[in-house]
Amino acid sequence: MNPFIPILAARSAWNRRLTLGMMVLSVALSVVLLVGIERLRTDARTSFAEAVSGTDLIVGARANPVELLLYAVFRIGAATNNMGWPSYLALADDPAVAWTVPLSLGDSHRGFAVLGTTSAYFDHFRHGDRTPLKIAQGKRFEQLFDTVIGADVATASGYRLGDRITLSHGAGDTVLAEHGDKPFTVVGILARTGTPVDRTVHVSLEAIEAIHLNWQGGAPVPGLSIPAEFARKFNLTPKSITAALVGLHNRSDVFAAQRRINAARAEPLVAVMPGVALDNLWQMVGTAERTMTGISALVAAVSFIGLVAVVLAGLGERRRELAVLRSVGAAPRDVFTLLAFEGLLITLSGVVLGLALLTAAASLLGEFVLTRYGVVLRVRLPDGAELSMLLAIIATGLAASLVPGYRAYRMALADGLAPRL
Amino acid sequence: MFDLFNLAGREARYGPAAWRIGDSITTVRSSAPGQYLEIAWEELLPAGWDPAAAFKGLDLGALRDGDPRAADALAKVQALWQQAPINAQLDRKRVRIPGFVVPLERRGMLIEDFLLVPYFGACIHTPPPPSNQIIHVRPSKPHEGVAMEPVWISGELVVQRADTPMGSAGYRINADLVEPYKRQ
Numbered sequence: 001m002n003p004f005i006p007i008l009a010a011r012s013a014w015n016r017r018l019t020l021g022m023m024v025l026s027v028a029l030s031v032v033l034l035v036g037i038e039r040l041r042t043d044a045r046t047s048f049a050e051a052v053s054g055t056d057l058i059v060g061a062r063a064n065p066v067e068l069l070l071y072a073v074f075r076i077g078a079a080t081n082n083m084g085w086p087s088y089l090a091l092a093d094d095p096a097v098a099w100t101v102p103l104s105l106g107d108s109h110r111g112f113a114v115l116g117t118t119s120a121y122f123d124h125f126r127h128g129d130r131t132p133l134k135i136a137q138g139k140r141f142e143q144l145f146d147t148v149i150g151a152d153v154a155t156a157s158g159y160r161l162g163d164r165i166t167l168s169h170g171a172g173d174t175v176l177a178e179h180g181d182k183p184f185t186v187v188g189i190l191a192r193t194g195t196p197v198d199r200t201v202h203v204s205l206e207a208i209e210a211i212h213l214n215w216q217g218g219a220p221v222p223g224l225s226i227p228a229e230f231a232r233k234f235n236l237t238p239k240s241i242t243a244a245l246v247g248l249h250n251r252s253d254v255f256a257a258q259r260r261i262n263a264a265r266a267e268p269l270v271a272v273m274p275g276v277a278l279d280n281l282w283q284m285v286g287t288a289e290r291t292m293t294g295i296s297a298l299v300a301a302v303s304f305i306g307l308v309a310v311v312l313a314g315l316g317e318r319r320r321e322l323a324v325l326r327s328v329g330a331a332p333r334d335v336f337t338l339l340a341f342e343g344l345l346i347t348l349s350g351v352v353l354g355l356a357l358l359t360a361a362a363s364l365l366g367e368f369v370l371t372r373y374g375v376v377l378r379v380r381l382p383d384g385a386e387l388s389m390l391l392a393i394i395a396t397g398l399a400a401s402l403v404p405g406y407r408a409y410r411m412a413l414a415d416g417l418a419p420r421l
Numbered sequence: 422m423f424d425l426f427n428l429a430g431r432e433a434r435y436g437p438a439a440w441r442i443g444d445s446i447t448t449v450r451s452s453a454p455g456q457y458l459e460i461a462w463e464e465l466l467p468a469g470w471d472p473a474a475a476f477k478g479l480d481l482g483a484l485r486d487g488d489p490r491a492a493d494a495l496a497k498v499q500a501l502w503q504q505a506p507i508n509a510q511l512d513r514k515r516v517r518i519p520g521f522v523v524p525l526e527r528r529g530m531l532i533e534d535f536l537l538v539p540y541f542g543a544c545i546h547t548p549p550p551p552s553n554q555i556i557h558v559r560p561s562k563p564h565e566g567v568a569m570e571p572v573w574i575s576g577e578l579v580v581q582r583a584d585t586p587m588g589s590a591g592y593r594i595n596a597d598l599v600e601p602y603k604r605q
Binding site for chain 2: 042046049053054056128130250252253254255256276280
């Protein structure tokens with residue numbers, strides 16, 4: 001190939017940069033779609049898988065296993081019912097069970113979920129690759145109204161050790177009432193985990209009972225005021241919890257333990273294996289994901305057809321340019337290579353622009369997606385499946401540009417035999 | 422298959438279209454055993470242990486309908502089956518066995534820790550597999566897969582003794598190889 005061809009192609013394309021710029025943008029957007037969806041798939045799976053580790057079962061009131069997992073671990077959705085405290089005690093007594101951690105959800109603080117639990121949570125909860133929780137500053141909760149907050153809660157709200165906070169009843173955007181009479185003191189801040197733990201305010205189970213002492217049916221009883229210092233005079237044993245994390249002595253016992261819990265007569269419960277429930281979740285959304293990928297592939301096809309159409313349409317007015325090239329000694333196959341290279345150039349520029357747009361979008365939307373959906377969008381170079389996808393796009397772009405290339409080749413041949421200008 | 426855009430769906434390949442609930446893998450001696458001893462799930466039970474002993478000498482044809490002896494014998498078999506004794510002779514043997522994957526620990530698309538069970542799906546009507554028909558597998562490198570995927574596991578089998586009087590014994594394999602299982 002004549003080494004001048006790429007330079008000629010680039011210069012010629014630059015001459016028509018407005019039209020071709022649109023094509024580059026079109027290819028870029030289809031790259032954003034295809035690679036973006038693939039990246040979102042992988043990132044969602046990774047984020048969800050990292051959120052819980054080393055837990056054999058998650059037990060709660062009988063509900064769809066995936067719903068319970070989403071609510072108990074990812075704080076997405078709501079619990080339909082709570083699990084009674086006697087059931088939790090019976091669970092802890094089961095001979096196959098090594099440890100249990102009770103979880104009580106429902107309240108919030110400035111949009112962050114409040115989790116009532118015991119000190120065992122800091123011992124047994126693992127995330128990522130069996131990494132335990134680390135307290136970056138301070139200590140675990142000890143006094144009744146102590147709280148340990150996650151890393152993002154501290155950064156977003158600027159809380160430091162010793163600050164006082166009040167919790168709100170209810171969760172989500174509509175917050176109805178505050179537990180204003182019982183403020184909490186921040187005694188510990190956890191290190192970053194990259195999981196929903198970062199956005200959680202942790203308090204003791206007794207504290208959850210204490211703040212609801214004078215509440216009945218979602219609102220404080222008028223005229224009934226129980227100051228914080230008298231809370232201990234009441235029985236603060238919880239009556240119910242939302243869910244419990246369970247670890248077994250022997251992981252192979254998980255099926256038998258799960259069956260026992262599911263069949264428990266005292267109360268309808270469900271025991272969820274996190275790994276299996278996650279797989280069910282991905283299976284459910286898998287159809288939607290594949291549909292979106294299919295649509296994005298079609299969008300890419302449309303984009304390339306547009307590319308071919310635009311370049312073909314422009315060939316008519318480039319006959320003079322091609323004739324000039326022929327007259328200075330370019331062979332018809334050089335003309336072919338010129339057009340093919342131009343198409344490749346557009347595709348490559350489109351891919352690079354698309355990746356840049358994707359990175360920008362991930363950086364901008366990262367915070368929002370993390371807070372709302374708990375998915376960490378990682379900014380990184382394409383790898384694995386993404387890379388094969390990009391190579392396929394480039395190959396398709398190259399193949400598509402062979403069409404105008406061949407057309408130009410035929411035109412150059414014909415003009416050579418009977419030049420007409 | 423170069424399923425570039427994953428349109429067939431990895432999860433769909435092992436789903437109901439391929440296997441039905443209750444299907445088990447009848448061990449087909451594969452073409453490349455290598456230095457691993459291929460074992461069947463029955464070999465995980467100790468030799469000479471006969472859970473169906475209560476049915477020996479019981480002539481079902483001679484019993485009336487609803488005879489309590491039939492129910493008793495069945496209850497004895499079920500209780501014995503749940504005791505799940507292990508076969509100590511397989512300890513430290515390099516074995517190869519097929520089964521279905523139940524993921525325990527995941528990292529993104531990779532499974533780091535899983536259980537191997539003998540049959541597909543969880544049939545609600547019968548008890549789950551006892552602990553001597555479940556193998557806890559730790560692959561040497563994380564395996565990309567989905568739940569209920571059929572695989573061949575090759576590695577060293579370790580019998581895990583019950584460490585507490587309340588725990589039960591079980592099998593572990595540190596798998597050198599995890600290969601997909603093709604149904605013939």
